[in-house]
Amino acid sequence: MKTMGFVFLLLAFFAIGVVQGQLRVGFYSNTCPDAESIVSSVVRNAAQSISNIPPVLLRLHFHDCFVEGCDGSILIENGPKAERHAFGHQGVGGFEVIEQAKAQLEATCPGVVSCADIVALAARDAIALANGPSYEVPTGRRDGRVSDVSLAANMPDVSDSIQQLKAKFLQKGLSEKDLVLLSAAHTIGTTACFFMTKRLYKFSPAGGSDPAINPDFLPQLQSICPQNGDVNVRLPLDRGSERTFDKQILDNIRNGFAVLESDARLYDDETTRMVVDSYFGILTPIFGPSFESDFVDSIVKMGQIGVKTGSKGEIRRVCTAFN
Numbered sequence: 001m002k003t004m005g006f007v008f009l010l011l012a013f014f015a016i017g018v019v020q021g022q023l024r025v026g027f028y029s030n031t032c033p034d035a036e037s038i039v040s041s042v043v044r045n046a047a048q049s050i051s052n053i054p055p056v057l058l059r060l061h062f063h064d065c066f067v068e069g070c071d072g073s074i075l076i077e078n079g080p081k082a083e084r085h086a087f088g089h090q091g092v093g094g095f096e097v098i099e100q101a102k103a104q105l106e107a108t109c110p111g112v113v114s115c116a117d118i119v120a121l122a123a124r125d126a127i128a129l130a131n132g133p134s135y136e137v138p139t140g141r142r143d144g145r146v147s148d149v150s151l152a153a154n155m156p157d158v159s160d161s162i163q164q165l166k167a168k169f170l171q172k173g174l175s176e177k178d179l180v181l182l183s184a185a186h187t188i189g190t191t192a193c194f195f196m197t198k199r200l201y202k203f204s205p206a207g208g209s210d211p212a213i214n215p216d217f218l219p220q221l222q223s224i225c226p227q228n229g230d231v232n233v234r235l236p237l238d239r240g241s242e243r244t245f246d247k248q249i250l251d252n253i254r255n256g257f258a259v260l261e262s263d264a265r266l267y268d269d270e271t272t273r274m275v276v277d278s279y280f281g282i283l284t285p286i287f288g289p290s291f292e293s294d295f296v297d298s299i300v301k302m303g304q305i306g307v308k309t310g311s312k313g314e315i316r317r318v319c320t321a322f323n
Helices: 002-021 035-049 053-065 095-108 115-129 162-171 176-187 197-201 218-224 248-254 261-267 270-277 291-302
Strands: 190-192 234-236
Touching (some): 035 053, 035 095, 035 115, 053 291, 095 115, 162 261, 261 270
16 A cells, blocks of 8 residues: 555646646757847847836736736737737737747747747846846647637636636636735736726726725825726826835735725635735744745746647747737
8 A cells, every 4th residue: 555655646746737838948959049149138128128027928828828828929010809919918018028028939939939938038028127036937838720719708807706707716826815826916016097086986886996095095096096087097006116026016016005896806805815914914024924936826827828839839039929
């Protein structure tokens, strides 16, 4: 029986290794050794001329992975039915940065580096530019051959309840903790007043605002996004720390200063509330969890959703079109 148990454990560890082994750090070390440095250089140059590039590229990675897996499907531009035109992808950008990186990589090592990997690497470099954690990105993704606007119909939405958010993340193999940490990516970037109207003025059938908004914060939000005002006006997602990647967003959620409704909902649920609070205990700096380390774990995990490896998919010549 002991022998049988030992064999079972070996098989279990082998199975886990196979799953993780589909992607690996340094996948291009022999075939395109400068791949990661080329992507980093393009992202860095883009950020010098466009200040909001870090949150834009981070959001692009999230939106790519949540539809058909992390396979670059969101990059395809082949008409109005392409995935990138889905309602749930409104405001997603950074496509030109990925295309610039791809062009340089094709000039250096043609047909080697996938667009899907460029998206994941660019998000990592964007986080670092916002003073966030540096981390290794497992690579080896191949590009998908499907891009359909209808497949993006179930994206997480700012108006989702906490139950809906948890269910959508669970469908992708992500936990409640991952939900909190990946939502904390809102520590950088902005949103449009378009996404605030319901929360500020039509939260219930009778109207009114979300009672979770701190009373001192509500007038500030309403002054930026007045009722019947310009819905394209933008406001920071993370009050007081919108350009620095840190855990301030979670503290804002705890104190009623969340900007997005979906962020505020993280404090409605006991499980997600405990995750948020875990980063602010008295002994957290010594014994508690590290927000930066936990975020890295979650984004690396997200980056492995539905990946295509081996003979699946393709390596596109340009990121906006199938071969």
